[in-house]
Amino acid sequence: MFKKLLILLLLCATSALHAANYLTFTAEADNSAFGIKNEGGNDPQIEYSLNKGKSWKSLKADTLISLRRKGKKALLRGMNPEGFSRKGRTKETAYTYFVMTGSIAASGNVMSLLDGKGETTAIPSMYCFFRLFHRCKSLTQAPELPATTLKGLCYCEMFKGCTCLTQAPQLPAQKLEIRCYREMFLGDSSLTQAPQLPATSLALFCYENMFGGCTDLTQAPELPATALEDYCYVGMFSGCTSLTQAPQLPATQLASSCYEGMFRECTSLTQAPELPATTLSEDCYKSMFKFCSSLRQAPQLPATSLTKGCYDNMFGGCKSLTQAPELPATSLAERCYAEMFRECTSLTQAPHLHTNPLKVYHERTSVNSADLDHVQFPGVEMKAPSPTLNETISKDGKWSSKFKDQSANIPSPSFSDNKPHKKRPSHPIGVCSHHEQRKLEINIKRPTPTSEKGCYYRMFSGCTSLTKVRVSFTEWEDDATTEWLSSVAPTGTFICPKELPKKFGASGIPPRWKVIEN
Numbered sequence: 001m002f003k004k005l006l007i008l009l010l011l012c013a014t015s016a017l018h019a020a021n022y023l024t025f026t027a028e029a030d031n032s033a034f035g036i037k038n039e040g041g042n043d044p045q046i047e048y049s050l051n052k053g054k055s056w057k058s059l060k061a062d063t064l065i066s067l068r069r070k071g072k073k074a075l076l077r078g079m080n081p082e083g084f085s086r087k088g089r090t091k092e093t094a095y096t097y098f099v100m101t102g103s104i105a106a107s108g109n110v111m112s113l114l115d116g117k118g119e120t121t122a123i124p125s126m127y128c129f130f131r132l133f134h135r136c137k138s139l140t141q142a143p144e145l146p147a148t149t150l151k152g153l154c155y156c157e158m159f160k161g162c163t164c165l166t167q168a169p170q171l172p173a174q175k176l177e178i179r180c181y182r183e184m185f186l187g188d189s190s191l192t193q194a195p196q197l198p199a200t201s202l203a204l205f206c207y208e209n210m211f212g213g214c215t216d217l218t219q220a221p222e223l224p225a226t227a228l229e230d231y232c233y234v235g236m237f238s239g240c241t242s243l244t245q246a247p248q249l250p251a252t253q254l255a256s257s258c259y260e261g262m263f264r265e266c267t268s269l270t271q272a273p274e275l276p277a278t279t280l281s282e283d284c285y286k287s288m289f290k291f292c293s294s295l296r297q298a299p300q301l302p303a304t305s306l307t308k309g310c311y312d313n314m315f316g317g318c319k320s321l322t323q324a325p326e327l328p329a330t331s332l333a334e335r336c337y338a339e340m341f342r343e344c345t346s347l348t349q350a351p352h353l354h355t356n357p358l359k360v361y362h363e364r365t366s367v368n369s370a371d372l373d374h375v376q377f378p379g380v381e382m383k384a385p386s387p388t389l390n391e392t393i394s395k396d397g398k399w400s401s402k403f404k405d406q407s408a409n410i411p412s413p414s415f416s417d418n419k420p421h422k423k424r425p426s427h428p429i430g431v432c433s434h435h436e437q438r439k440l441e442i443n444i445k446r447p448t449p450t451s452e453k454g455c456y457y458r459m460f461s462g463c464t465s466l467t468k469v470r471v472s473f474t475e476w477e478d479d480a481t482t483e484w485l486s487s488v489a490p491t492g493t494f495i496c497p498k499e500l501p502k503k504f505g506a507s508g509i510p511p512r513w514k515v516i517e518n
Helices: 002-019 369-374
Strands: 023-027 032-039 047-049 065-067 073-077 093-101 104-107 139-141 365-368 412-415 439-443 468-470 493-496 514-517
Touching: 023 065, 065 073
Parallel strands: 104 139, 468 493, 493 514
Antiparallel strands: 023 073, 023 104, 032 065, 032 093, 047 073, 365 439, 412 439
16 A cells, blocks of 8 residues: 555656756756846745756855756746746846856746746736846757736846847737837847747837847748837837848837837848838837838838828938838928938939928818817917907908007907907907907918928938939928938939029028929
């Protein structure tokens, strides 16, 4: 009976051992070693075994465990159900990371550091594996990362600076959290293969600089998300100098700075992906392809209403770009085209600039007098000259000579009747502060100035081959076109409406260019 019980216990122990999927380090060179360091007061419970799990010892910080012969293995486990690393009580993060010498391949399940076996798929806390292997230049292979439930910054900088890592682990999570993959493989110059990224629910900064500086990466993974979040792809492939093809970007719902610097300095990229979105967000494409010196073809840009900084520096320094995309926008915004093609030295012709950047036209507007307390007119400051009850408005819509004009630019209102009414308390819209009306109609016969500050700022600055520019706007403003044609070709053709004043200089028409009126 005792013998049968002993055999049963051994079978259970063997089954448990095989069921566990421990994080495993395998020496790929003689005299390799590993250890841990704690920062910010972090002190997780972690054990290691050098005899296939028969016995375990506590892994103490600042102690190197030797793997003397190539092929020698170490198993690691821990019981840290609240997280391996965490956010500290101060601004600094409390975290623990591995140090290595020689050459070591990691395998098995990193989650064994949390539950002792590698069975859980839910990361319990923010910063859980923050910087776990960062700067491990001896690491040649990453362990499994099977978690499907993430937390903010859980993998942040996890393999940053692992310059011998050639392949990234699979990342199966469908829903991401804030900064979860931030700088995860930043500076991994030997990485040639990225993981699949199936997530369709993104988060703030989720892919920020994820593969930045991965100079051997030749192919990017698919990015299926159609609704983006602020800064979600910022700098994701920046400095990937071997990347020749960008992934498809099907998103139509953009967010602030979502693509900012995404392919910056991808010097082997020759063609940009399609960008189907027609509704933009602030800084959404800012510096997206900046310094992509091999980029020859730009995508179509179908949006007709722009936002602040949306195309800022988008193609700056793209020296191989010979043709700019059409710019059909009819509504501009502050810095929307700023430095968009700056130093595109092969660009010979600018796209037709249809829109007057200096004015927003407010057409006839009608409101009920009952709503006047809540009405605001963009770009219109109305200050009435305080008329008396018996004064009227002439047929041509101008104030009567009886009024004492106290405002230089008063729009032309026309009322539904001219009957006098009792005085009301002062009102934020001066015209209505003394006259109660059924309906107010505002007619602005000339455009109301609303400067789109810097909308063309240095847009073509440094385009040394640019010889042709065509515009349809009829007025200048320094804030809108500051240095927009500085350092272009010395001679060229500027096509413009005859109403446009002939202003020459870097912020106007290049001095030696021929002007053609149309």
